[in-house]
Amino acid sequence: xxAEGEAEWELSKENIQPLRRGRAIxxxxxxxxxxxxxxxxxxxxxxxxxxxxxxxxxxxxxLGVWDRYIKWTxxxxxxxxxxxxxxxxxxxxxxxxxxxxKYYNDPRYVDLWxxxxxxxxxxxxxxxxxxAQGIGVTLASLYIAWSEEYENQGNYRQADHVYQEGFKxxxxxxxxxxxxHKALQARASRHALMNIVxxxxxxxxxxxxxxxxxxxxxxxxxxxxxxxxxxxxxxRCVSGGLQSHGAPLRNNTSNSQLVIFDENKAQSPVxxxxxxESWRAPPTSKAKExxxxxxxxxxxxxxxxxxxxxxxxxxPPPKATFQPFVEESDQPPTMTPCKxxxxxxxxxxxxxxxxxxxxxxxxxxxxxxxxxxxxxPPEQSMYCKELLLSGAAEFCFEELRAERYFKKLAQxxxxxTVQSSASPEN
Amino acid sequence: xxxxxxxxTLKGSSELVADFFSFGINSILYQRGIYPPETFSxxxxxxxxxxxxxxxxxxxxxxxxxxQLKEWLxxxxxxxxxxxxxxxxxxxxxxxxxxxxxxxxxxxxxCAPREKSIKAIQDEIRSVIRQITATVTxxxxxxxxxxxxxxxxxxxxxxxxxxxEESGPRIIDQSEEVRLRSFTTSIHKVNSxxxxxxxx
Numbered sequence: 001x002x003a004e005g006e007a008e009w010e011l012s013k014e015n016i017q018p019l020r021r022g023r024a025i026x027x028x029x030x031x032x033x034x035x036x037x038x039x040x041x042x043x044x045x046x047x048x049x050x051x052x053x054x055x056x057x058x059x060x061x062x063l064g065v066w067d068r069y070i071k072w073t074x075x076x077x078x079x080x081x082x083x084x085x086x087x088x089x090x091x092x093x094x095x096x097x098x099x100x101x102k103y104y105n106d107p108r109y110v111d112l113w114x115x116x117x118x119x120x121x122x123x124x125x126x127x128x129x130x131x132a133q134g135i136g137v138t139l140a141s142l143y144i145a146w147s148e149e150y151e152n153q154g155n156y157r158q159a160d161h162v163y164q165e166g167f168k169x170x171x172x173x174x175x176x177x178x179x180x181h182k183a184l185q186a187r188a189s190r191h192a193l194m195n196i197v198x199x200x201x202x203x204x205x206x207x208x209x210x211x212x213x214x215x216x217x218x219x220x221x222x223x224x225x226x227x228x229x230x231x232x233x234x235x236r237c238v239s240g241g242l243q244s245h246g247a248p249l250r251n252n253t254s255n256s257q258l259v260i261f262d263e264n265k266a267q268s269p270v271x272x273x274x275x276x277e278s279w280r281a282p283p284t285s286k287a288k289e290x291x292x293x294x295x296x297x298x299x300x301x302x303x304x305x306x307x308x309x310x311x312x313x314x315x316p317p318p319k320a321t322f323q324p325f326v327e328e329s330d331q332p333p334t335m336t337p338c339k340x341x342x343x344x345x346x347x348x349x350x351x352x353x354x355x356x357x358x359x360x361x362x363x364x365x366x367x368x369x370x371x372x373x374x375x376x377p378p379e380q381s382m383y384c385k386e387l388l389l390s391g392a393a394e395f396c397f398e399e400l401r402a403e404r405y406f407k408k409l410a411q412x413x414x415x416x417t418v419q420s421s422a423s424p425e426n
Numbered sequence: 427x428x429x430x431x432x433x434x435t436l437k438g439s440s441e442l443v444a445d446f447f448s449f450g451i452n453s454i455l456y457q458r459g460i461y462p463p464e465t466f467s468x469x470x471x472x473x474x475x476x477x478x479x480x481x482x483x484x485x486x487x488x489x490x491x492x493x494q495l496k497e498w499l500x501x502x503x504x505x506x507x508x509x510x511x512x513x514x515x516x517x518x519x520x521x522x523x524x525x526x527x528x529x530x531x532x533x534x535x536x537c538a539p540r541e542k543s544i545k546a547i548q549d550e551i552r553s554v555i556r557q558i559t560a561t562v563t564x565x566x567x568x569x570x571x572x573x574x575x576x577x578x579x580x581x582x583x584x585x586x587x588x589x590x591e592e593s594g595p596r597i598i599d600q601s602e603e604v605r606l607r608s609f610t611t612s613i614h615k616v617n618s619x620x621x622x623x624x625x626x
Contacts, residue, residue: 009560009563009564010556010557010560013560013563016563016564018562018563018564018567019566020566020567020569021566021567021625022564022565022566022567022602022622022623022624022625023563023564024602024624025564025602025603025604026602028564175515179515179570179571180569183570183571190462194464
């Protein structure tokens with residue numbers, strides 16, 4: 001049986017997401033075999049158990065349940081993915097305890113935040129947010145994860161900076177932080193060394209590009225000089241010469257009334273965040289450039305194709321600048337008088353631009369709403385809304401009621417057995 | 427090995443097994459990141475691409491170990507080879523790769539080659555090394571600088587050679603153990619296993 005199991009993890013090795021803390025092999029076997037048999041009933045049952053535990057728990061450590069739930073999810077769904085529901089769970093749990101200051105420097109909570117960040121498109125934003133809120137600022141693990149993210153992006157300087165910040169905050173355990181910082185420095189120096197080796201090997205490509213055309217000479221009264229360098233800002237700073245054409249152009253602008261965009265002058269945007277400022281405003285989600293919103297497929301129309309196969313976007317119909325000729329005999333169409341005040345009518349209002357929704361943004365919105373609600377007279381739902389919606393899945397009243405009922409039943413049985421076992425002695 | 431392609435002798439078997447350890451240990455050191463990746467070079471062996479260290483010190487060490495191991499394999503006195511990965515700072519054992527070796531001692535007297543083709547043996551070896559590579563799917567990340575140690579278990583009545591010292595088994599307490607595939611040359615049988623720290 002063991003031999004079969006071995007083959008199984010090996011066969012699906014590509015579908016197992018590595019975890020930092022490793023996987024228990026028994027859980028992995030179980031998860032993989034369940035997947036093959038499609039035995040989701042057991043998984044669902046366990047998930048339901050966790051969900052109800054989340055709601056019924058009344059001890060003083062609700063985070064513990066969440067922690068176990070998420071660990072179980074990781075082990076049970078080795079391939080991750082949508083059905084694991086992990087990202088929803090992480091979002092819920094980090095949002096749920098933002099009020100609980102006692103968890104802010106709880107390693108479990110901070111680990112959950114780090115997992116949440118790792119599953120996010122912009123982990124750096126999350127780390128900065130954590131710093132601003134004071135979540136995990138005294139724990140080494142925050143700085144380690146943060147620095148690793150910078151390192152992944154190749155920004156060794158910032159990665160080092162994060163450790164300095166950690167030392168400043170006296171993050172614990174200090175040994176661990178020191179050790180990881182040392183390892184980072186070793187990697188950084190090795191990286192720098194390798195770069196030098198590479199540089200010396202292909203020195204020629206790093207030479208400034210040859211300039212094949214000279215500046216155009218101005219003729220007559222016009223003093224405009226067209227810039228001829230078309231390679232962007234990166235090359236320009238290397239070559240050093242030929243930088244004078246920026247100034248004459250500006251002098252010229254008063255003359256021609258036109259501000260000409262100079263692409264050589266335009267700085268290429270520097271993506272690295274140069275300062276570690278803490279911020280409160282929601283971050284711009286620039287990473288989500290080409291993301292498609294989910295929509296019904298039947299509503300989507302294929303753009304018309306030209307005969308060359310290229311997709312041609314139909315030009316927007318130009319507004320007619322002329323009055324269309326109307327036959328005099330033609331009756332104007334009888335219009336039903338508009339009874340609704342058009343300014344109030346919202347049936348056909350312009351669609352508001354959909355807001356980009358990042359998990360972090362949702363989280364902040366949630367918090368802001370809570371803050372604004374604090375001022376207003378509180379809206380009170382006359383049912384236990386919190387309990388129904390608190391987990392990753394929604395519960396219905398009956399489920400909650402059943403849960404309470406079974407709990408009570410179990411208690412009754414226990415007390416009755418205690419009584420019955422006690423009675424013969426007396 | 428030259429005269430009969432179909433059979434295998436004690437000497438050939440010892441060589442094959444020693445080779446396996448050389449490549450296997452190199453693979454582990456590479457996969458687990460004990461040494462930086464740029465100190466390895468790629469070679470093709472067993473019809474697969476493997477990594478061998480180019481670090482001179484490590485190479486010498488490995489050659490010594492493998493030569494000694496070959497001797498012991500010839501004498502059929504070796505029982506186990508264990509690769510222990512420890513944390514450099516705390517000296518805590520994080521991973522333990524254990525290879526149990528069963529020797530057929532009758533091969534020492536009976537010199538007749540056994541019936542097993544090299545190709546079949548190499549196939550088996552290949553699948554073991556593949557599995558070693560695949561273990562990264564469940565092994566915990568080694569996020570601290572690590573060192574490694576090789577332990578060899580030999581029969582009690584043998585003397586410990588110079589440069590070798592006696593050591594404890596260095597077992598991980600609270601560990602997960604995963605058996606890997608095994609292979610046999612019909613003289614030496616090698617069972618592989620990895621144990622790692624259970625983290626919760």
